[in-house]
Amino acid sequence: MAADIDAEETADRFNLTREQQLQLADSIEELEITGQEYQNAVNNGSDEKARQLARELLTTAEELNQTTTELNEQYEALETETEIDFNATQESISVVQQTVQRAAAGVIDREFTETNITVETNQTTVAASDPLRVSGQLTTIEGAPIRNASVSVSLGEDSITTRTTETGQFETTYRPLLASTSAKNLTVAYTPTGSEPYLPVTETVAVSITEQAATSVELENTTQAAAFTEPVQATGQVIVAAEYNRSLAGIPIVLTLDQQRIATAETNSSGRITLSGSMPETIPAGDANLQVSIDRRELAIERSMATAPITVQSTPTDLSTDPTVTSTNETRNVTVGGQLRTADGDPLSDRSIRVAIGETTLGTVETNASGGYQATYELPAGLRGSDITVTATFEGTGTNLEASAAQQRVPLPSAGLGVGRVLAGVVGGGLLVMSVIVVLLASRGVDREWITQTWARVTDSTDPAADSETTTTTASSATTGLSDNGQIEAVTQASLHSAREALAAGHPNVAVQSAYAAVRSRLQSSGSLSTPQTHWEFYRQLHADHEIDTAQLAQVTEAYETATYSADGLSSDAAAETLSAVEELIGDPGTGSTR
Secondary structure, X not given: OHHHHHHHHHHHHHHHHHHHHHHHHHHHHHHHHHHHHHHHHHHOOOHHHHHHHHHHHHHHHHHHHHHHHHHHHHHHHHHHHHOOOOHHHHHHHHHHHHHHHHHHHHHHHHHOEOEEEEEXXXXXXXXXXXXXXXXXXXXXOOOOEOOOOEEEEEEOOEEEEEEOOOOOEEEEEEOXXXXXXXXXXXXXXXXXXXXXXXXOEXXXXXXXXXXXXXXXXXXXXXXOEEOOOOEEEEEEEEEEOOOOOOOOOOOEEEEEEOOEEEEEEEOOOOOEEEEEEEOOOOOOOEEEEEEEEEOOOOEOEOOOEEEEEEEEOOEXXXXXOOOEEEEOOOOEEEEEEEEEEEOOOOEOOOOEEEEEEOOEEEEEEEOOOOOXXXXXXXXXXXXXXXXXXXXXXXXXXXXXXXXXXXXXEEEOOOOOOOOOEEEOOEEOOEEOHHXXXXXXXXXXXXXXXXHHHHHHHHHOOOOOOOOOOOOOOOHHHHOOOOOOHHHXXXXXXXXXXXXXXXHHOOOHHHHHHHHHHHHHHHHOOOOOOOOOOOHHHHHHHHOOOOOOOHHHHHHHHHHHHHHHHOOOOOOHHHHHHHHHHHHXXXXXXXXXXXX
16 A cells, blocks of 8 residues: 555656646746847847846746756655656756856846845834834945835735835834734835836834724615525625724625625725625525624734624425336336426526325435436335326425425336336326327237226326317227328327427427327338337338338437436437427428428
8 A cells, every 4th residue: 555655646746747847848938038028128228128028037037946946856856766867857957047047147237226125113013003113214235215116014914005205214104904813024025116127125023913903894785685596785884993094995894694605895995895695595584684794803803793684585486297107027117307497487406306106205306407307216016096196396495495396197007018108297288198099009009998098087088089189089989990091190190299399398208209109100000009019119110111211210219219218318409309300200291291
């Protein structure tokens, strides 16, 4: 194990070394380009341009120097770990480093003057109530004053600026605001701009913060009520008890609701704040408190807060479900799919849907990015009756989303029916039982009396084709055979109508299954109803028929197989393409094609 760890560490070091070599090459290239631009500016007498480019050269040279130092350290470690001799490589890197250092020194000598800064403070402690007086002088290394220069005074991340006088002197009062209470060094620095002919200089003084300044948060306008995803806003001001003669910008502020962070912001120069977020679902509906507070505890100012009441409104949800039952020789499974949305139609992702049959919970499934869900469960043994009621429930516990549920009755086939799949989706108000009957008749030797009884139970009709818009066939003619051209056309058109309705309602799998039923109805030979056929057996039977586009039939068959047996199912686009292929294949009158 130790050897494996050592090998992994060595490999990581090699990778880091390679990255640093690439970084070194980039820095050298950048240095060469900037160096040429600098030389051109010098030759043209552009002093300000030359100084600006000189500063860029020095910055790049410093980065390159840091990279070469780290790279040499990596090579030394690799040499120890691998016993490989990297001396030649390290010598090359050292040559580059020395060359760059000499070039940088030459640029400094030509363009810039070294500087010196002196700093004095009146004490070694500081607080908002007991500010620190900072004074000093900025000069060249020879003692010449640097006039009207910007000098920064910083304690940690907290900084103020002052300017030098004609004699290079400066004086300011520092009250800590954003400094951490653990900060220990006050930094006074001069950082010249690009065209100034001076080098930067820094001095530090040891100080410590003794106490935090009192603060308060005053709210002016806050959101009174909001529902899921609606805006939650607050405006106001942070007041610091001490008299600050400096900007109050940058104080971190957070807006929370029921201890959940909604939005963050920073104060402006006068301490004013504006926060805006949106209502999350995880806040239960009802009365709550909105809180605005300073977002850090260890600053030189105390953390304070203010609260305001807000009503969290509930949001209705809409849940659909589309269960299907399949059976094999040994088991029966139910595949449940649907979508969870708000009442306004916005999809709700990453929510748990509980699936149950009666009082028995089959499991839970999470919604995807579009609010959709799909899961397959094995039905419990011992179920009795001709159908089951599948219930999908979104409970919304602990949220401001209202609970919703959807139920669907599904015919329950006996185990051993093989590949027959029973659909029970309600699409556009019409049951897709017509499509089911066609597929069952085509793929299995099914008792037509059972089909008639099933149809009567779910539609209050004795005729599987009676509800179709395109037929008035009586119950007796519907149960004596499907070879009659008028009856076949009625079933075909009913299946196509169901497919279009299913696709429009967002049920691509059901749409493809119903469309496939139309294909079986239209293309089924009159004598094959008594011989059970799977979808691929049906395809192979028709493959020799040169009047049929077998490529389209294969496309439709594959889509049907995916919609019926794949856990992922089909997308709406794929279902739409399949439906178009079906219409062309069977010559749907609505498309204007003929077979």
